[in-house]
Amino acid sequence: MTPTQLRAFASVVRLGSVKAAAAALGVTEAAVSLHVGQLRKELGDPLFTRTGSGLAFTPGGLRLASRAVELLGLQDRTVLEVREAGEGRRMLRLASTSLFAEYAAPGLISLFADRAHDLDVELSVHRAGDFEQLLLTRTVDAAVGPWPATSDGTITSRLFLNYQVLTVVGPGHPVTRAQPSLAMMREQTWVLGPSAADDAGVVPTMVQRIGVPEDRQQIFQSHAAAVEETKHGGGVTLALGFAVAQDLSSGALVRVPGRGLAGQGSWHISLLGGQQATPAAEEMARFVTTPRATQAMLRGGAVSHGRFKPAVHVTLWS
Template sequence: MTPTQLRAFAATVRLGSVKAAAADLEVTEAAVSMHIAHLRKELGDRLFTRVASGLVFTPGGLRLASRAIEMLGLQDLTVREVSQAGSGRRLLRLAASSLFAEHAAPGLIDLFAGRADDLSVELSVHNAQRFAHLLVTRAVDAAIGPRPATLDESLSCTPFLNYQVIAVVGGAHPLAGRQASAAELQEQTWLLGPSAASRTGLVPSVLRRLGIPERNQRIYQSHAAAVEDAKRGGGLALAVSFSVGKDLAAGDLRQVAGPHLPARGSWHLLALAGQEAASTASELRRFVATPRATQAMLRGSGVTAGRFRPAVHVTLWT
């Protein structure tokens, strides 16, 4: 078995067809079929058969599917560890939801990476629904975003920061500073960041609970761009509260209250459980809940330890 053959089979299993696997791997369908044929011959198992509804996998094919993902992940990990050993540097590959990546990741990464001269952090933005797959296949070492609806036992989940999403408008907007009804909110133009395009997370949840029609949603390349348009009177934006504190204090933005607003959420760090976790992911898991890390995420990393005085918040949970 070669890595190329295993990669072709794993893509076929994941996507449900040879055609989709070929497109994903950017090769021809004939190449994918050839790799699978070699596996069938070597293992003495058909692995799967085609039926009208798709592919039906044999017990051996299902076993190979799980092993292929594990073997490819270990191969990538080995290559990376050898490269790091040769260069004398360590690498943390971090996946994040768009909301965390824009508002809290810069301060966290700057402070975390600055603690060690041999550490580099590579950040990529993904839909939170892909976190489990990215971790299991070892495409990333850790992921930060909303807690998954279902959590596989192979993954650990560490909550570390609560946050609040509020609705804001420009100072001259008719809804500025007042309580709005559900009907009024549904009629507004909503200026949204890329997190609104996901199916998971706090922002999509708020939009669903409010029943905001898609025709009234405008999605921008960044959450900051959506908020800037709201300042100019373009409509109503959803923003992380700590990111717009100065604009609210200056009167450039006004908060709008209403059903399901404000909304509260929390960010979680996901990694492989136990000894399977990368050492850099374990370091980040211990660091991310410290007061210094919290300060860096909320305000950036440019505050010295001597001037850091964390506020005390008491939350009652039922």
């Protein structure tokens, strides 16, 4: 078995078809079929068969799928550790939701990096629903966002910060003249950050609870851009309470009161359990709960990426 063969088979299992696996890997369907065929021949097992409703995996195929994820994750981790050892540096691969990445991550990473000059931090933005798979495949070392769905002990999570999401508008917006009903709020134009398109979290939950029609939603590339548009009368937005506190105080934004127009959220840091987490991930999990880290995150919106000492790579995933 080779890593290429295992990666092809693991992609077929994860995506449910040879065609989808080929597209994800950037190779031809024939290449994926060839790798799977070589595994079948070597292991003496068909691994899966095609049915009218998709692929049906044999017991051996399911066992190989589980082992392939472990082996590929171990390979990636080994390559990373060898490279880090050769360069005298460590790497922390941190996944987060877009809301945390934009507002809290800059201050946290900047302060964390000041404590460990041999550490590089790679930050990537993902949907919260992808965190479990990213951790189990060792694609990332830690993930920050809502509490993960898993409860079997393979992933451990720790709460480190609660936050509030408020409905806000610019001064002079019609909804500020009287406490609006939800029906009135549904008729407004909503300018929202990328977290509104996530599959979990406070913002998408509030959008759904309020019942905002899709044709009334405008999704911006950043939450800051949505807030700026709102200041100029562009519509209604959902914003982090601590991030817009100064604008509310100065009158640049106005909070819209009403039932369902405010929400409470929490950020958790999740990593592999059972002593499988990397030392850097465990170090971050301890640090993120400290008062200094909390203060840095609450001030994080004012920290420029250019001030980061580590190499920070932000990847947006749709």
